[in-house]
Amino acid sequence: MPFIRTLSLCVLSIIISHSQSFAGDASVRPVSPLPDNFMTTVKKADAGFSLHETKSISAVKICSCQILSMESSNYQHRNVAVFAEKTNHGDYSADAKIAKNAIEKEKKNLKHLFYDKVKVVNHISRTTDCKSLYIQLKGADRSLVMYDILDADIRK
DSSP states (O other), X not given: OHHHHHHHXXXXXXXXXXXXXXXXXXXXXXXXXXXXXXXXXXXXXXXXXXXXXXXXXXXHEEEEEEEEEEEOSSOEEEEEEEEEEEEOOSOHHHHHHHHHHHHHHHHHHXXXXXXXXXXXXXXXXXXXXXXXXXXXHHHHOTTOEEEEEEETTTOO
């Protein structure tokens, strides 16, 4: 009995999808059951949401970044960016310090496990999300490589 029910549902779904794939009157493309302006409405709504999310995220996040030069006996890496993102709770200096400390701990791990020398080339801290900061820095220097975005909210 379950086999017949499953087979019936499969046949029914094939018939429905097949009937929707035929062109309608005076149309050269398949007819959509959605309104004509549906995709335009979705695109406008999506653009509005992403713009709103970008503004709200950049206002509530602090991103700290260190650009490193790292060397070991076998490897030499330059322009490696380590980011740490922290939620802004109103005290910029304290939150930025927590984000910077997360990067310092990661640098200690890198030096202990992989590299003989870890040198800070540049340090940047801004009230924005790290993805936006990376895009800005990458636009200025194409050779920049992202190591990671650390979540400073969960690191102690």
